[in-house]
Amino acid sequence: MRQIKLVIIYCCLILIIGCSKNTSDPIPPPPPPPPPPVTYDGTLRVMTYNIHHANPPASTTIIDVNAIANIIKQQNPDLVALQEIDVNNTRSGTSLNQAAELGRLTGLKFYFAKTIDFAGGEYGVAILSKYTMDVTRNILLPSPGAEQRTLATVLITLPDGKKIVFASTHLDAQAAETNRLLQINKIVEILQPETNPVII
Numbered sequence: 001m002r003q004i005k006l007v008i009i010y011c012c013l014i015l016i017i018g019c020s021k022n023t024s025d026p027i028p029p030p031p032p033p034p035p036p037p038v039t040y041d042g043t044l045r046v047m048t049y050n051i052h053h054a055n056p057p058a059s060t061t062i063i064d065v066n067a068i069a070n071i072i073k074q075q076n077p078d079l080v081a082l083q084e085i086d087v088n089n090t091r092s093g094t095s096l097n098q099a100a101e102l103g104r105l106t107g108l109k110f111y112f113a114k115t116i117d118f119a120g121g122e123y124g125v126a127i128l129s130k131y132t133m134d135v136t137r138n139i140l141l142p143s144p145g146a147e148q149r150t151l152a153t154v155l156i157t158l159p160d161g162k163k164i165v166f167a168s169t170h171l172d173a174q175a176a177e178t179n180r181l182l183q184i185n186k187i188v189e190i191l192q193p194e195t196n197p198v199i200i
Contacts, residue, residue, distance in 0.1 A: 040158065040159040040160065042160065044078045044079060044158075044164075044199070045075070045076065045077045045078045045079075046077060046078065046079045046080075046081075046166075046199055047072065047075050047077035047079070047080045047081070048080070048081040048082075048083075048168070049068070049071070049072065049080060049081070049082055049083070050082075050083040050084050050170070051068050051082055051083070051084055051085065051098070052084050053084050053085065053086040053091060053092050053098065053123075054067070054068050054086070054092065054098055055092075063092045063093065063096070065096070065098055065101050065102060065105065066105065068102060069101075069102055069105035069106050072102070072106050072108075072128070073105075073106055077128075078129070078130045078131070079127070079128070079129050079130070079156075079166050079199070080108070080127065080128035080129075081125070081127060081166070081167070081168035081169075081200075082099070082102070082125060082126040082127065082128065082168060083125050083168065083169075083170040084123070084125075084170065085098050085099050085112060085123065085124055085125060085126045086098050086118070086119075086121065086122075086123055087099060087100075087112060087114070087121050087122040087123070087124070088120075088121035088122065089118050089119035089120050089121025089122065089123065090119045090120050090121070091118070091119045094120065094121065097112070098126075099111070099112035099126040100112070102126070102128060103128060106128060108128040108129060108130055109128065109129050109130070109131070109132065109133060110126060110127065110128050110129075111126060111127045111129075111133055111136045111152065111154055112124060112125075112126045113125050113126065113127075113136075113138035113150055113151075113152030113168070114138065114150075115147075115148050115149060115150045115170070116147065116148050124138075124150060124152075125150060125152050125168045125169060125170055126152070126168065127152055127154050127166060127167075127168050129154065129156060129166070131156045131157065131158060131159070132156070132157065133154040133155070133156055134154075134155045134156065134157055134163075135154065135155035136152070136153070136154050136155075137151075137152070137153045137154075138150055138151075138152055139151045139152075139153070139190055141169070141182075141183040141186050141187070142179070142182040142183060142186055143172060143175075143179060143183070144179065144182070145175060145179075146172050146174060146175035146179055147172065147174070149169065149170060149171060149172055149183055150169065150170075151167055151168075151169045151186075151187055151190060152167060152168045152169065153165055153166070153167045153190075153191075154166050154167075155196070162197075163196045164196055164197045164198070164199060165191070165194055165196050165197070165198045165199070166198075166199050166200075167187075167191070167198065167199070167200040168200075169183075169187065169200065171183050171184070187200070
């Protein structure tokens with residue numbers, strides 16, 4: 001009987017040691033919740049969002065991609081046009097692709113269109129979509145004497161088989177108004193031949 005008790009105690013000790021947690025191991029962040037199921041009733045919910053490289057206006061030192069993702073998820077859009085996106089640069093983080101991370105956190109597909117090289121990485125606009133993006137284009141816009149601007153477009157096939165073009169851009173707000181007019185005219189020239197509906 002004494003031997004049986006010793007065996008039971010020994011087994012319990014093994015279980016306790018085996019199940020004990022190594023507190024020195026870092027705890028990985030929880031995975032984002034699964035995206036809501038895609039439903040389509042013939043309408044599209046569209047959002048545009050200048051995220052200012054995920055930097056809140058109240059602080060110049062904080063980069064908060066999670067806060068941006070939460071706002072997007074609250075709106076539950078089908079398509080999102082994003083402006084001022086940092087990718088792998090020293091301002092926001094050399095290992096942080098904001099477009100990809102927002103796609104991961106929201107459960108949406110993403111496309112990033114570079115406007116300029118910036119701080120050792122890239123900077124530009126992006127698109128998030130519930131639906132597959134069949135064709136993507138990044139078209140530079142005229143920007144004389146000012147920061148380069150671009151037009152990102154994606155061709156999307158909706159669940160009912162219809163195709164649309166969705167676009168994201170960020171017009172020049174700093175230089176002369178003539179730049180914006182040049183850019184708008186170029187966008188019209190680019191999109192005018194399009195036979196599918198266009199949302200920009």
